[in-house]
Amino acid sequence: xxxxxxxxxxxxxxxxxxxxxxxxxxxxxxxxxxxxxxxxxxxxxxxxxxxxxxxxxxxxxxxxxxxxxxxxxxxxxxxxxxxxxxxxxxxxxxxxxxxxxxxxxxxxxxxxxxxxxxxxxxxxxxxxxxxxxxxxxxxxxxxxxxxxxxxxxxxxxxxxxxxxxxxxxxxxxxxxxxxxxxxxxxxxxxxxxxxxxxxxxxxxxxxxxxxxxxxxxxxxxxxxxxxxxxxxxxxxxxxxxxxxxxxxxxxxxxxxxxxxxxxxxxxxxxxxxxxxxxxxxxxxxxxxxxxxxxxxxxxxxxxxxxxxxxxxxxxxxxxxxxxxxxxxxxxxxxxxxxxxxxxxxxxxxxxxxxx
Numbered sequence: 001x002x003x004x005x006x007x008x009x010x011x012x013x014x015x016x017x018x019x020x021x022x023x024x025x026x027x028x029x030x031x032x033x034x035x036x037x038x039x040x041x042x043x044x045x046x047x048x049x050x051x052x053x054x055x056x057x058x059x060x061x062x063x064x065x066x067x068x069x070x071x072x073x074x075x076x077x078x079x080x081x082x083x084x085x086x087x088x089x090x091x092x093x094x095x096x097x098x099x100x101x102x103x104x105x106x107x108x109x110x111x112x113x114x115x116x117x118x119x120x121x122x123x124x125x126x127x128x129x130x131x132x133x134x135x136x137x138x139x140x141x142x143x144x145x146x147x148x149x150x151x152x153x154x155x156x157x158x159x160x161x162x163x164x165x166x167x168x169x170x171x172x173x174x175x176x177x178x179x180x181x182x183x184x185x186x187x188x189x190x191x192x193x194x195x196x197x198x199x200x201x202x203x204x205x206x207x208x209x210x211x212x213x214x215x216x217x218x219x220x221x222x223x224x225x226x227x228x229x230x231x232x233x234x235x236x237x238x239x240x241x242x243x244x245x246x247x248x249x250x251x252x253x254x255x256x257x258x259x260x261x262x263x264x265x266x267x268x269x270x271x272x273x274x275x276x277x278x279x280x281x282x283x284x285x286x287x288x289x290x291x292x293x294x295x296x297x298x299x300x301x302x303x304x305x306x307x308x309x310x311x312x313x314x315x316x317x318x319x320x321x322x323x324x325x326x327x328x329x330x331x332x333x334x335x336x337x338x339x340x341x342x343x344x345x346x347x348x349x350x351x352x353x354x355x
Contacts, residue, residue: 104338185309203260223296
């Protein structure tokens with residue numbers, strides 16, 4: 001799709017149109033920097049166009065698995081009502097734990113815990129490192145609910161099932177969603193074990209038409225066309241940086257752009273190079289759908305990526321990534337992440353209300 005002939009065509013256009021307008025004789029430098037980026041965007045556009053066309057055909061054949069899966073407001077309400085009847089906790093904060101990060105739930109006091117399999121309407125998690133429990137409890141005097149294990153597209157769940165818990169949380173009274181994930185780094189300055197505070201995200205499945213908000217809009221949750229600028233709460237991000245400084249761990253805390261891909265395979269070298277040129281700092285297989293639905297519901301959102309591996313971008317590199325290594329790095333940073341999230345919740349201005 002984007003061979004040397006395509007890149008040569010872009011170069012000719014830029015040399016003729018853009019380079020002469022750049023002052024100081026810097027035109028050639030501009031050409032050398034901008035041509036690869038435009039070529040990468042060209043590949044991305046074609047991939048999305050083809051992906052959307054293929055998805056459209058699948059959607060016409062059977063829309064249910066790709067859109068709303070027949071879920072209505074009463075389905076979310078039924079699950080919320082069951083949970084409210086089982087626990088006295090009325091959470092204001094929800095935490096979704098990524099691969100190997102379920103220890104965040106262990107910090108909760110006065111716990112009520114439920115297996116996903118026991119909760120009406122809840123999907124089941126099938127991935128190693130995801131315990132499959134919903135835990136209610138108190139953290140620094142704030143009532144929270146924590147998912148020990150999330151759901152993914154690659155497990156075969158529709159996106160409405162992937163994000164099902166988020167809308168249930170909204171009906172429980174949750175106002176703030178904290179999402180964590182294990183991710184591979186594309187930024188050259190990142191190292192394994194770094195913590196990336198998510199500033200923004202790129203949702204590749206969403207760009208190709210796979211969106212949890214597809215189908216009839218439920219106005220009880222949010223608007224038909226929700227904005228996504230500033231979705232990761234700026235004040236919470238600043239607060240997290242301040243906490244990291246006070247903890248003495250700011251040297252391995254970053255802020256960047258997270259990209260969601262479908263998985264379950266890790267990225268090819270060509271895919272990694274494309275994402276790197278698009279400005280992606282870390283890549284994973286989750287988070288964006290939950291964040292999108294939380295924003296649609298009017299929740300504040302804060303996101304963390306634990307950098308568990310360096311994504312291979314060179315054909316000369318013999319290294320590869322595996323899920324077991326991801327879990328090992330998660331275990332290594334578990335105490336730091338738990339302390340950061342605990343103090344963040346401690347500093348949040350929350351009107352705690354327990355029944």
